[in-house]
Amino acid sequence: MFDAQPPAALTLSHARIVTPAGVTEGALRIEEGRIAGIGAATDGLDLRGAYLIPGIVDLHTDHVERHTHPRVSVLWPFLPALMAHDAVVISGGTTTVFDSLSVGASMKRPERREILEPLVAALAEGQAAGAFRAEHLLHLRCEISDPATMALVEATATHPLTRLVSVMDHTPGDRQSPDVDKWFTHMIHEMEVDEETGRAMMDDLFERSRARGAEVRAHVIRAAHAATLPLMSHDDRTVEHADQAAAEGVAISEFPTTLEAAHRARELGLAIVAGAPNYLRGGSQSGNVAVAELLAHGLVDALASDYVPRSPLDAAFKLATDPALPHDLPAALALVSGNPARMTALGDRGQIAEGLRADLAAVRLVDGQPVVQAVWRNGRQVF
Numbered sequence: 001m002f003d004a005q006p007p008a009a010l011t012l013s014h015a016r017i018v019t020p021a022g023v024t025e026g027a028l029r030i031e032e033g034r035i036a037g038i039g040a041a042t043d044g045l046d047l048r049g050a051y052l053i054p055g056i057v058d059l060h061t062d063h064v065e066r067h068t069h070p071r072v073s074v075l076w077p078f079l080p081a082l083m084a085h086d087a088v089v090i091s092g093g094t095t096t097v098f099d100s101l102s103v104g105a106s107m108k109r110p111e112r113r114e115i116l117e118p119l120v121a122a123l124a125e126g127q128a129a130g131a132f133r134a135e136h137l138l139h140l141r142c143e144i145s146d147p148a149t150m151a152l153v154e155a156t157a158t159h160p161l162t163r164l165v166s167v168m169d170h171t172p173g174d175r176q177s178p179d180v181d182k183w184f185t186h187m188i189h190e191m192e193v194d195e196e197t198g199r200a201m202m203d204d205l206f207e208r209s210r211a212r213g214a215e216v217r218a219h220v221i222r223a224a225h226a227a228t229l230p231l232m233s234h235d236d237r238t239v240e241h242a243d244q245a246a247a248e249g250v251a252i253s254e255f256p257t258t259l260e261a262a263h264r265a266r267e268l269g270l271a272i273v274a275g276a277p278n279y280l281r282g283g284s285q286s287g288n289v290a291v292a293e294l295l296a297h298g299l300v301d302a303l304a305s306d307y308v309p310r311s312p313l314d315a316a317f318k319l320a321t322d323p324a325l326p327h328d329l330p331a332a333l334a335l336v337s338g339n340p341a342r343m344t345a346l347g348d349r350g351q352i353a354e355g356l357r358a359d360l361a362a363v364r365l366v367d368g369q370p371v372v373q374a375v376w377r378n379g380r381q382v383f
Contacts, residue, residue: 006033006358006379011044015052015362019352020330020338028052030358033379037354047362050373053333054351055095055359056312057340059164059273060139060254060304062100063088068119072192075111078122083131085309090133092310093361093370095377096341096349098139098164099123103156104149104216113148120156127161133375133382137344139164141234144216145209153220157227163344165224166232166254167217167245169209221248230344232273236261237288242268252343255306257288262299271343276303276311276336280318295325302340312336313363317370 013027017038027041067081089097101119102112126132138161142149156162193201224231232252233245242264245253253265254273265272272294278284279291294300305311312335319325319332327335334351341350349357358379363370375383 006030008032009036010358010376010379011041012052012360012362013042013044013046015047015050017052017352018054018329018333020334022328022330023051028352028360030376030379033358035352035354035356035358038352047373048364050362050364051329051370052352053093053361053363054337055349055361055375055377056093056316056336057096057344057346057350058089058094058305058309058312058336059098059302059340059344060100060166060306061089061097061309062102062141062307063305063309064099064101064119068115075115078115078119079126079131082123082126082136086126086132086134086136088309090375090383091372092305093313093363093372093375094134094305094309095359095361095375096135096137096346097309098137098344100139100141100166102143103140103152104143104146113146113152116152117155120159120161124159124161133377135377136161137164138162139166141166141168142216142220144169144213144220145205147208147212147216149216150219153223157223157229162227162229164232165220165227165229166234167220167248167250168234169213169217225249233270236265239264242270246270254304256294256299257284257286259289259293259297259299262289262294263297266299271301271339272299273302273304273340273343274300275306276315277306277308279303279315280308280311292322292325295319295327300335302343303335304340313361313370313372317363317365317368321368 010030011027017024017028026038028038029036064085067084068076070076105112123136127136140156142153231250232254233250234254236242236253236256237258238261242261246268252273253270255275256262262272274291274294283290303312303315316332316336319327320329338350349359358376360376362373364373
């Protein structure tokens with residue numbers, strides 16, 4: 001069981017320890033699962049000059065579906081699927097992951113409506129049994145074009161693992177996918193349906209969004225506030241989108257698709273989360289604003305993995321050596337550890353500081369590529 005009691009004491013020596021203040025060569029002492037201090041000890045577990053970084057806190061990954069749906073027509077048993085997902089997550093140095101589960105459906109995978117509650121139950125079962133190496137929390141991605149979302153969010157918003165809610169609208173023509181024809185071509189290919197079937201499905205999506213979208217959005221907002229959960233808006237494209245989010249009490253703008261929307265979110269005091277894959281790829285797969293551009297304008301507070309679980313690790317180390325963007329390694333790692341922890345009130349983790357949880361990863365560089373050697377959660381080695 002990965003949640004068993006940590007060893008009473010452990011020293012990690014000969015490490016390059018990345019703290020908010022800088023990189024210190026030395027040893028880190030862990031006691032009862034907490035960071036007890038940094039010193040010059042040479043005994044203990046020798047990390048041989050590896051970087052010792054805070055465990056990554058990932059606010060958004062929909063990678064779970066890669067394992068629950070390994071093929072278009074295949075639904076895999078939930079607990080083993082989640083365990084496979086967990087193994088990928090921990091191997092990228094992520095010790096706290098917000099599994100971003102779909103609440104409702106836009107067009108693809110309508111079975112999301114039926115599987116949400118049993119999937120959440122499997123996640124809770126695995127967490128309670130110590131089956132996971134990382135700590136898994138829930139990020140509810142609430143699709144406002146689906147009327148079924150209202151009952152589903154009521155059923156899951158108060159679950160003990162739920163810590164974050166986002167308001168999403170994947171109806172094409174706005175937000176993430178302003179080009180309807182491009183979206184449609186991609187969607188029918190991904191869903192493996194013919195054009196006639198796809199047109200009928202898209203028409204249904206447009207009608208649901210038109211007739212019920214505002215009602216569903218308001219319901220999701222109320223449910224999140226009632227459960228005192230942080231709210232994220234998703235794919236803000238315009239000033240008006242940011243204004244609406246702020247008026248609704250949204251705290252975080254997630255994946256803004258234009259520089260204009262990101263600037264307005266910042267003016268309104270919203271935190272901004274961007275996608276690490278976008279930065280690593282050098283741009284958006286959907287043709288939206290590049291994360292590098294947002295970073296250059298100081299408009300990113302956190303980077304999330306989105307669909308590639310190890311991308312926050314790769315992004316942080318790349319950013320620390322990117323001549324176009326002024327981030328040292330502590331500042332780059334804050335985007336994937338300390339800042340996401342702060343946004344979600346996880347004040348016991350996210351940086352290497354005395355008294356915080358010993359959620360840590362040892363990382364060495366191979367030709368500039370970060371390689372995770374070991375991971376500890378609560379002072380217990382889990383990878």
